[in-house]
Amino acid sequence: MIISFLVFLAAFTLIGLASSLFSRGTRHDYYLADGTVKPWLVGLSAVATNNSGYMFIGVIGYTYATGLPAFWLMVGWIAGDYLGSTFVHARLRAATANSDEVSYAGVLSTWYGRGQPLLQRAIGGISLVFLLCYASAQLVAGSKALHVLFDWPLWAGSVIGAVMVALYCFAGGIRASIWTDAAQSVVMILAMGLLLAVAIMALGGPAQSWQQLSEIPGYMDWFPRDLPVPGIAGPLLFALGWMVAGLSVIGQPHIMVRFMTLDDGGSMRRARAWYYLWFIAFYAMATGVGLLSRLYIPGGDGFDAELALPTMAQLLLHPWLVGLILAGIFAATMSTADSLILSCSASITHDLLPHRIEHTLLIKLTTLGTTGVALLFALSNVESVFNMVILAWSGLGSAFAPLLIVLCLGRKPSESLAVSAVIAGFATALAWRYFGLHAYIFEGLPGVAVGLALLAAAPRADAEAMPQARAAGTNP
Template sequence: MMVFGFLLFLSLFALIGISSVLHSRGTKKDYYLASSSIPPSLVGLSAVATNNSGYMFIGVIGYTYVTGLASIWLMIGWILGDMTAATMVHRRLRAATERTGEVSYAGVLSAWNGSRNVALQRIAGVVTLIFLLAYAGAQLVAGSKALHVLFGWPEWAGAVIGAVLVAVYCFSGGIRASIWTDAAQSVVMILAMGLLLFVATTSVGGVSGAIQQMGQVEGFLDWFPKGLILPGLLGGLLFAVSWGFAGLSVAGQPHVMVRFMTLDCKTKMMRAKFWYYLWFIVFYAAATAVGMLSRIYLSDTGTFAELALPMMAQELLPPFLVGLILAGVFAATMSTADSVVLSCSSAVTHDLLPQNIEKTWILKVTTVLITVFALGWALLNKQSVFSLVIMAWSGLASAFAPLLIYLCFGGKPGHKTAVFSMLSGLAVALLWRWAGWHNMIYEGMPGILSGLLILLVSSRLLPQKT
C-alpha cells in the first residue's frame, strides 16, 4: 500500500504535466514563459512550491532536528526577507519582462534599460547554469534519501525516477507543465506536512506534552544556536538578520523569479503574492514544528538527521499515508527540479548560444540533456541537501540580487560595472563559505551587501548609463 500510494500521486503529477501540451502554442516564449498567460493563483502556488523544495522537507527538518527552537529564526528571517524582496522587485520585474520581450531572467537583467549588455547576459547564463545544476542535483538527492529510508531502494533509484518524470513533462509542455504540476504538488505537500504534524502532536499528548518532552533534551529549547559570531542577544539578532538576507536572496533565484514573469497581467501581482505567502507561512511553520517533534520520536538518527521526516512517518502512519508523505517529499523535489531544469535550458538556448533559437524541438532536447547532467551530478555528489541548497541559493543571490534591486530602484549601471558587481558579490559569498564563516552568518549577506556597495559607489564616482 505504501508503494501504491506513492506511485498513484506520481502518476497524477505526470498526467497533469503531460496534459499541458494541449495548450502549447509552439513558441519559445510559450515554452519558457507560457506566453505570460498564467493566473495569479497558479503563479503564487507554483512560485512557493518551487521555493519550498526538498530543502524544506529534508534540509530544514534535519537542521531543526539538530538545532531545536533556535531554528525558528531561520524561518522568521527567511520569510521577512522574502517579503522585502517581493515589495521591491516582483512588479517591476514583470513590467521589465513585458518591456524587453525577453524570455530568461538573465535576458531581462541585461536589457533592463534598453541597450543589451551582452557580456552580462553571457556571464549570467554561465553562473545560472553552474549553480542551478547543483540546485537540481540537490533536489534529486533529497528524493533519493527518502526512498532509500522508506522502501530500502538503492540511493540512486529516487534520483532516476525524479529525473525521468521531470524530463517527461517538461519535454511535453515546458514551463506551463511545470507550473501546473507545481500547483498540484503544493496541495500534496501541505497535506502531507499537515497530516504528520497533527498525528505527531496528538501522539505525545498535544502541544503541552510536546513542549514538556522537548524540554528534556539539553539546549533544545534555547532561543539561539551555539557558536554565534557574537555572544548573547546581539549575536542572536545578527544571526536572524543574516537569514533575512537568505529570504531577500529570492530576488536572485532565476527559477523562482521566472514564475512571476509568467503572470497574465502585472496589475494582478498582489493576488499572486497572497497565494504565495499564505502557503509559505503555513508550510514553513508546520515544517519547523515537525522538525522539533522528530527529536522526540527519534532520539538518535545516527548521522542521518536529514531523514528524520520519512523515518518519523514510517513510525507513526499506516502504509498508504506513508506513501502520501513520500509523495509530498517527491512533489517538493520535483517542483523545484523542473523549474531549475527549465531555467538552465533557457540559460543555454537564450543566454549562452550566439544565435537566437526559436525551434521548440531544440529547446526540448536541451531540457532533457540538462536533466541528464543534473542526474549525473546528483549521483556523484555526497553533500547534505541543506548544504547544497544554501550554497547554490547564496551564490545566485550574491550574483544577481544586488543588480536586480539596483535596477528596480532606477539605477543605470554601466556595462562593466554591472558585470563587476555581479562577479564580486559571487566571489565574496564563495570566499565566506570557503573560510567556514557561513555557520555564523549566512554567506549571502556579505555577498549581497558587497555587490550593492559596488553599484552605489560606482553611481557616485562614474557617469550613469543613459
C-alpha cells in the same frame, strides 16, 4: 505504500503532460507560457518551487539537530522574502513585458532597452552552474526518502525524479512545470499537516509535546548556545543572516520566472497573497515536525538528521499515508527540479550560445540534456541537501540580487560595472563559505553587501536611467 506513492506520481505526470494541449509551439510559450498564467497558479507554483526538498529534507534535518533556534531561520527567511517581493516582483514583471526576452538573464541585461551581451552571458553562466548544483540537490533529497522507506539504492530516486521531470518539461515547458507545481503544493501541505497533527496527538496534545521538548537540554532555547559571536550581537547576526537569505529569493531565476509569467502586472498582489499564505503555513508546520522528530527519533552516532521526516512517517502512519508523505517529498523535489532545469535550458539556448535557439524541438532537446547532466551530478553526490541548497542559494542571491535592486531603484550601471558586481558578489559568498566564515553569519550577507557597494559607484547613470525607469513602470 508503494501503490499510494506511484498513484500520486502518475497524477503529477499526467497533469504535466496535459499542459502540452495548450502549447503554442514558441520559445516564448515554452519558457514564459506567453505571460498568461493566473495569479493563484503563479503563487502556488512559486511557493512549491521555493519549498523544495530543502524544506522536507534539509530544514527538518536542520531543525532536528538545532532545535527551537531554527525558528529564526523561518522568521528571517520569510521576512527577507517579503521585503524583496514588495519592491522587486512587479518591476521585474513590467520589465519582462517590455522586452522580447524569455530568460531571467535576458530581462536583466535589457532592462532599459539596450542589450548588454557580456552581462547576459555572465548571468547565464553563473545561473547554469549553480542551478545544476541546486537541481542535483533536489534529486538527492528524493533519493534519501526512497532509501529510508523502501530500502531502494540511493540512485533510484534520482533516476525516477529525472525521468518524470524530463517527460513533462519536454511536453509542456514552463506551463507543465507550473501546473504540476500547483498540484504538488496541495500534496505538500497536506502531507506536512497530516504528519504534524498525528505527531502531536500521539504525544498527548500541544502542551504535552512542548513539555517533552523542553526536557531536552538546550533544545528549546531561543538562540543557539554555540554562536561564535558573544552577547546580543550573535543572535542578531544569526537572524539578520537568514533575513538576507530570504531576500536572496530575488536572485533565484527559477523562482522569479514564475512571477514573470503572470497574466497581468496588476494581479501581482493576488499572486503574492497566495504565495505568502501558503509559504507561512507550510514553513511553520515543517518547523514543528522538525522539532517533534527529535522525540520520536533520539538519534545517535551515524544517524542522518536529513532522514528524520521519512523515518518519523514510517513510525507513525499507515503505509498508505506514508505513501502520501513520500509523494509530498517527491512533489517538493520535482517542483523545484523542473523549474531549475528549465532555467538552465534557457541559460544555454538564449544566454550563452552565440545565436539563440528558436526551434522548439531543439529547445526541448536541450532541456533533456540538462536533465541528464543534473542526474549525473546527483548520482555522484550524496552530500547534505541543506548545505548544497544553501550554497547554490547564497551564490545566486549574492550574484544577482544587488543588480536587480539597483535596477529597480532606477539606476543604470554600465555593463562592465554590472558584470564586476555580479562576479564580486558570488565570489565573496563562495570565499566566505570556503574559509568557514559562514559559522559567524550567512555568506549571502557579505556577498550582497559587496555587490551593492560596487554598484553604488555609478551615480552619474541615475539621471539617464530614471526617466526610462518611470516610462517602463519600474521605478517606485
